[in-house]
Amino acid sequence: MQLLSFIENGSFAAGDLENLMQMALWDHLPEQERELLLHVSVFPRFSLSQATAFSGLTAAKTEGLLRERRVFVHFDRETRQFYFHSLFHAFLRERFQLLPEERRKATYLLGGELAEKAGDRMNTLRFYYHSGEWERFFALPLTSYEIADIVNEETKPMILDILVHTPMEVKRKYPGALVPLAFTLFFLHEKQKLLLIKDEIDEIIAASRLTETEKDALLGEMELLLSFLDYNRIGDMSLHHRKALALLGGPANLISVKSTWTFGSPSVLFLFYREAGKLDAALAEMDDCMPIYYQLTHGHGSGAEIIMRAEAHFLRGEAEEAEILCHKALFTADSKGQNSIYNCGLFLLARIAVLRGDENLLADALGSLEERCRHHAEDLGRYTLDLAKGFIDLLLRNKEALPDWIVAGEINEKRLVIMAQPFAHMLYGRYLLEQREYGKLIGVCQYFLQLSAIFPNLLPQIYGNLYLAQAYFATGKQEKALAALKIAADIAFADRIYMPFAENYSGIRALLPAVCGLAGRVEREAIESLAQALETAETTLGSQKLRLTPRKWR
Numbered sequence: 001m002q003l004l005s006f007i008e009n010g011s012f013a014a015g016d017l018e019n020l021m022q023m024a025l026w027d028h029l030p031e032q033e034r035e036l037l038l039h040v041s042v043f044p045r046f047s048l049s050q051a052t053a054f055s056g057l058t059a060a061k062t063e064g065l066l067r068e069r070r071v072f073v074h075f076d077r078e079t080r081q082f083y084f085h086s087l088f089h090a091f092l093r094e095r096f097q098l099l100p101e102e103r104r105k106a107t108y109l110l111g112g113e114l115a116e117k118a119g120d121r122m123n124t125l126r127f128y129y130h131s132g133e134w135e136r137f138f139a140l141p142l143t144s145y146e147i148a149d150i151v152n153e154e155t156k157p158m159i160l161d162i163l164v165h166t167p168m169e170v171k172r173k174y175p176g177a178l179v180p181l182a183f184t185l186f187f188l189h190e191k192q193k194l195l196l197i198k199d200e201i202d203e204i205i206a207a208s209r210l211t212e213t214e215k216d217a218l219l220g221e222m223e224l225l226l227s228f229l230d231y232n233r234i235g236d237m238s239l240h241h242r243k244a245l246a247l248l249g250g251p252a253n254l255i256s257v258k259s260t261w262t263f264g265s266p267s268v269l270f271l272f273y274r275e276a277g278k279l280d281a282a283l284a285e286m287d288d289c290m291p292i293y294y295q296l297t298h299g300h301g302s303g304a305e306i307i308m309r310a311e312a313h314f315l316r317g318e319a320e321e322a323e324i325l326c327h328k329a330l331f332t333a334d335s336k337g338q339n340s341i342y343n344c345g346l347f348l349l350a351r352i353a354v355l356r357g358d359e360n361l362l363a364d365a366l367g368s369l370e371e372r373c374r375h376h377a378e379d380l381g382r383y384t385l386d387l388a389k390g391f392i393d394l395l396l397r398n399k400e401a402l403p404d405w406i407v408a409g410e411i412n413e414k415r416l417v418i419m420a421q422p423f424a425h426m427l428y429g430r431y432l433l434e435q436r437e438y439g440k441l442i443g444v445c446q447y448f449l450q451l452s453a454i455f456p457n458l459l460p461q462i463y464g465n466l467y468l469a470q471a472y473f474a475t476g477k478q479e480k481a482l483a484a485l486k487i488a489a490d491i492a493f494a495d496r497i498y499m500p501f502a503e504n505y506s507g508i509r510a511l512l513p514a515v516c517g518l519a520g521r522v523e524r525e526a527i528e529s530l531a532q533a534l535e536t537a538e539t540t541l542g543s544q545k546l547r548l549t550p551r552k553w554r
Contacts, residue, residue, distance in 0.1 A: 017087065018091060018094075021087075021088065021091050025072070026091075026095075032055075032057075032065075033065050033068075035054075035055075036051065036054055036055045036062070036065060037073075037092055038092060038095060038096050038099070038107075039054040039107050039110075039111075040054055040082075041084065041089060041092035041093055041096050042096065042107060042108065042111050042127065043111065043115075043123065044083065044123075045076070045079070045081040045082065045083045046081060046082055046083075047080065047081055047082070047118065048062065048063055048066075048080075048082070049114075050111075050114045050118070051063075051066060051082065053110065053114055054107075054110065066082055072084060072085045072088040073085075073088075104130070105130070105131045105132055106131075108127045108128070108130040108131035109127070109128070109131040109133055109136075111123065111127040111131075112124055112127035112128040112131055112133070112136060115127055116136075116140070121146055121147075121149050121150050122149060122150050122155070124137070124140070125137060125150045125155060125158060125159075126154075126155070126158065129158045129161070129162065134162050134166050134170065135166075135170050135173075135174075137162065137177075138166070138170060138171070138173070138174040138177040138181075139174060139177070140177070142177060142180035142181065143180060143253060143254060143255065143256035143259070144180070144183065144254060144255045144256050144259040145256035145258045145259040146180070146256070147180055147181070147183060147184050148187065148259055148260070148380050149380070150184070151184050151187040151188055151413075151417070152413050152414050153412070153413045153414055154414075156188055156413075159181070159184050159185075159188070160188075160190070160193070162181070163181055163182065163184075163185070163193075163197060171200075171204055172204055172207070172208065175201070175204050175205055175208050175210070175218060176218060176221075176253075178197070178200075178201045178204065179201065179218065179221045179222055179225055179254055180254055182194055182197045182198070182201060182225060183225050183228070183254060185197065186225070186228045186229070186231075187417050189418050191229060194225075194229065195229075198222065198225075198226065201222060202219075202222070205218050205219060205222075216247045216248070217247070217248055219247050220243075220244040220245070220246075220247030220248035220252060221244070221248070221252050221253060221254045223240045223241075223243045223244035223247060224240065224241065224244040224252050224254050224255065224296060225254060226240050227239075227240030227241055227244070231419070231455065232271055232272050232274055232419075232455050232457075233274070234272060234282060234285040234286060234289055235285050235289065237289070238285070238288070238289035238292055238293070241289070241292045241293050241296055242292055244296055245292060245295055245296050248296070250295075251295070251296060251297060251298050252296050252297065255296075255297040255300050256300075257297065257298045257299060257300050257336065257337065257338075258337075259300065259380075260339070260340040260380045260381040260384075261300060261301035261304060261338060261340045261341055262340040262341070262343075262344060262380075262381070262384075262420075263380050263416075263417050263419040263420045264340075264380040264381050264382070264383055264384050264387070264416055264417065264420040265344075265384070265387070265419070265420045265423050266343060266344055266347040266384050266387050266388040266391070266423070267311060267344055267347065267348075267423065267459070268304050268307050268308040268311065268341070268344050269308045269311035269312060269315070269459065270422075270423055270457060270459045270460075271419065271457065272286065272308060273457070273458050273459055273495075274455060274456050274457065274458060275458070276458060276490065276491040276492075276494045276495065277494035277495060278495075279312055279495035279497070280312075280495070282308075283305070283308060283309050283312060286304065286305035286308055286309075287305050287309075290304060290305045298336075299336035299338070300336075300338070301338060301340075301341060302332050302333055302335065302336035302338045302341065303328075303329040303330070303332035303333035303336075303338060303341045303342075303345070304341055306325055306328055306329035306332055307325070307326065307329040307333075307341060307344045307345055307348065309325055310322045310323075310324075310325035310326045310328075310329060310345075310348055311344075311348055312495075313325065314348060314351060314352065314355075314499065315497045315498070315499045315500070316496045316497060316498060316499075316526075317498050317499065317502075317526055317529070317530050319352050319355055319356065322348065322352060323349070323352050326345050326348050326349055326352070327345075329341065329344075329345045330342055330345040330346075333345065339372055339381070340381055340384070342372065343369060343372060343373065343381070343384055343388065346365050346366075346368050346369040346372070346388075347365075347369065347388040347391070349361060349364075349365040350362055350365040350366055350369065350388070350392050351391075351392070351395075353365055354392060354395055354396065354534070354537050354541065355530070355533055355534060355537060356533070356537065357533075357536055357537035357540040357541055359540070359541060362392075362541060366389060366392065369385060369388055369389070370385060370389070373385035380416075380417055380420070382415070383415050383416060383420075383424075386403045386405070386406065387420075387423055387424060387427065389401075390402050390403060390406050390427045391426075391427060394427060394430045394431065394434070395503060395534070395538070396538055396541055397434070397538065399431055399434050399435075402427070402431060406424065406427050406428055406431065407431060409428050409444065411424045411425060411428060418451075418454070419455070421448075421451060422448055422451050422452040422457050422460035423460065425444065425447075425448035425451065425452075425460060425464075426448075426459070426460050426463045426464075428444060429441060429444055429445055429448065429463065429464060429467045430463075430467065432444060432467075433467050433470060433471065433507070436474070438471040438474055438475050439475075441467060441468075441471045442468060442471050442472070445464045445465075445467050445468045445471070448460060448464055449461055449464045449465070452464065458491055459500070461487075461488075461491060462488045462491055462492050462497065462500050463488075463500055463504075465484045465485065465487045465488035465491075466484075466485070466488050466500055466501065466504045466507075466508060467504075468480075468481075468484035469481045469482070469484040469485035469488065469507075469508055469511060470504065470507035470508060472484060473507070473508075473510070473511060474507075481511055482511060482514055482515060485508055485511050485512075485515045486515050488500070488501070489501075489515050489516070489520075489523070493520070493523050496526075498523065498526045498527050498530055499530060501527045501530075501531075502527050502528075502530035502531040502533075502534055503531075503534060505527060505528070505531035505534075505535075506531075512524060512527070
């Protein structure tokens with residue numbers, strides 16, 4: 001900036017960075033170029049065609065203007081998009097806010113149209129919201145795939161504002177849009193607001209001029225939406241699915257087969273294991289209920305019940321049965337294009353490979369998982385690879401390979417919806433345990449045990465109490481350590497779940513006899529056998545080459 005100032009003015013400039021940008025650069029730009037930069041600054045990244053729409057010039061001239069400022073406007077060759085230097089972007093955004101309101105709204109409106117055309121769901125919502133043209137958003141064809149990706153801390157107030165304050169005449173004009181928009185409240189964990197919106201939707205449907213068949217179809221969509229209020233109670237969800245199927249007479253529009261089924265989690269059992277001693281009953285319910293859901297959603301989530309049963313076998317130490325079902329689930333999921341379920345299968349294969357010390361199977365599973373996640377970064381599944389690979393890296397004492405956001409404990413709605421957050425806390429807790437940050441670990445465990453009690457999810461409660469037991473024991477609090485280990489054992493042993501104990505065996509070995517006693521001989525022997533296999537595998541697999549990515553390894 002000082003160099004530019006010297007070239008333009010023959011002297012160096014005084015003042016802060018903003019003043020320097022103003023004097024050395026901004027004041028010397030032609031008006032046409034200023035206008036272009038201000039308009040496209042609403043985008044985090046933008047294409048040449050989007051910039052051309054704002055400039056009113058030819059594509060060649062627009063590109064020339066952008067490339068003239070290559071110090072401040074960069075080009076990503078892979079995505080074919082332009083983006084600003086962060087400091088210059090902040091400078092432009094401040095100046096954009098100084099424009100008259102009508103000009104800002106006009107820019108947002110055009111930006112919304114361009115984002116919609118490009119399939120950029122997040123910016124479509126953001127720009128239409130700020131333009132004040134909320135009806136544009138109601139007019140969009142919305143499904144779970146279109147809306148799941150737009151739900152985060154930034155968009156939450158926008159969505160709530162649109163749902164609550166859109167004029168009633170607009171809502172009545174688009175009754176079919178209300179159900180998918182209300183679906184966002186589930187992802188936002190706003191159950192009470194969803195129930196209030198439900199009553200409003202029922203009134204709008206009843207008062208509409210739709211035919212009875214069309215009204216039944218919307219009520220069926222509503223039943224499907226209401227099923228998520230009973231997440232993760234399998235039987236209760238299925239009652240809504242059966243009502244929805246009866247009203248619709250076929251598939252619904254709310255759920256897109258392209259959407260991730262697992263909310264970004266690499267495990268189905270993690271999502272639906274909620275009552276101690278009732279895992280087998282939950283597996284039977286999945287077998288009974290999923291076929292109804294498949295009829296309602298064109299096979300969305302196909303293979304979920306199979307992979308959940310495979311995971312149960314694995315957690316019980318029955319690796320052979322787990323692998324057979326895992327391959328069955330992979331073929332079932334792939335036949336319907338259900339990538340999120342396929343990823344769960346690959347994650348389970350990787351865990352089986354670790355248990356066996358099978359280098360080839362581990363490389364194949366992780367390589368395929370990485371490739372699928374890179375090519376199918378679908379709505380809520382953007383961080384599935386980090387969760388799955390992070391879990392394996394921690395098993396193999398390879399904590400250096402963990403993603404930065406897990407190491408920092410940045411587990412929030414920016415990355416994961418609330419249903420998947422406890423899984424990330426399982427990794428973060430294990431990392432803190434490896435780091436021997438016991439005080440922090442105890443606090444984190446207490447937090448995520450509360451979080452995992454919301455639905456509830458029992459696997460995080462098992463792991464969380466195992467971590468607490470080790471942290472308390474390491475800090476000389478043996479009674480608390482035994483109490484935490486007993487909670488984990490009471491949950492897990494009721495369903496013959498041993499793998500989490502084997503994965504944490506070195507830290508709980510001294511405590512197990514006091515918790516298991518004579519009556520727990522079967523459990524102890526199962527845990528010790530699995531722990532020995534994992535220890536052997538860690539020696540075999542925990543070599544330097546595992547620090548490479550699966551692709552480089554091959």
